[in-house]
Amino acid sequence: MSKGALEPRELRRVFAAHPSGVAVVAGLVNGLPVGIAASTFVPVSLDPPLVSVCVARTSTTWPALRTAPAIGVSVLGAHQEAVGHRLGARTGDRFAGISWRATIDGAVLLDGAAAAFECTIDRHVDAGDHEIVLLAIREHEHTEDIAPLVFHGSRFRALA
Numbered sequence: 001m002s003k004g005a006l007e008p009r010e011l012r013r014v015f016a017a018h019p020s021g022v023a024v025v026a027g028l029v030n031g032l033p034v035g036i037a038a039s040t041f042v043p044v045s046l047d048p049p050l051v052s053v054c055v056a057r058t059s060t061t062w063p064a065l066r067t068a069p070a071i072g073v074s075v076l077g078a079h080q081e082a083v084g085h086r087l088g089a090r091t092g093d094r095f096a097g098i099s100w101r102a103t104i105d106g107a108v109l110l111d112g113a114a115a116a117f118e119c120t121i122d123r124h125v126d127a128g129d130h131e132i133v134l135l136a137i138r139e140h141e142h143t144e145d146i147a148p149l150v151f152h153g154s155r156f157r158a159l160a
């Protein structure tokens with residue numbers, strides 16, 4: 001087991017051994033969709049219903065996104081790899097060519113996702129160079145027959 005100084009780039013490579021899903025966290029800001037892809041989405045609590053996502057402190061999108069009246073979380077399906085690339089891009093119009101809809105309350109959800117949640121921000125928890133954002137679920141939907149997109153080893157994959 002490797003000890004000594006924990007170098008962030010190396011640690012990122014080790015974290016990449018942990019497979020995760022990919023969610024798009026998005027909301028309406030001044031009438032326009034704003035969002036990011038997140039591999040740190042985690043279901044947290046059933047009662048009360050909570051999920052979480054870790055957002056980098058360096059994110060320039062989160063300060064705007066957190067002002068949205070509601071936050072949509074769309075769990076991407078295996079057929080949405082291109083969506084994961086687009087929403088995870090650092091530059092460019094992330095919603096160009098993406099099929100999305102806004103809820104009445106202003107959450108942005110992606111069409112064709114395996115599952116979707118409409119949330120509000122419950123609280124932020126400081127966590128090093130990220131913030132853990134706890135989201136309270138207001139509404140949810142699930143499409144049983146959509147296989148999930150998987151992020152593992154810094155690559156998008158599908159379940160075999």
Ligand SMILES: Cc1cc2nc3c(=O)[nH]c(=O)nc-3n(C[C@H](O)[C@H](O)[C@H](O)COP(=O)(O)O)c2cc1C
Pocket residue numbers: 022036037038039040041054055056058059060061062084085087088089090151
């Ligand atoms: C597969 C994938 C997963 C990502 N997961 C996260 C995440 O969990 N948290 C995060 O803050 N950024 C994550 N990102 C980066 C954001 O999607 C986005 O690229 C970044 O927030 C852009 O920078 P900006 O916030 O300054 O606009 C991920 C990117 C990709 C491609």
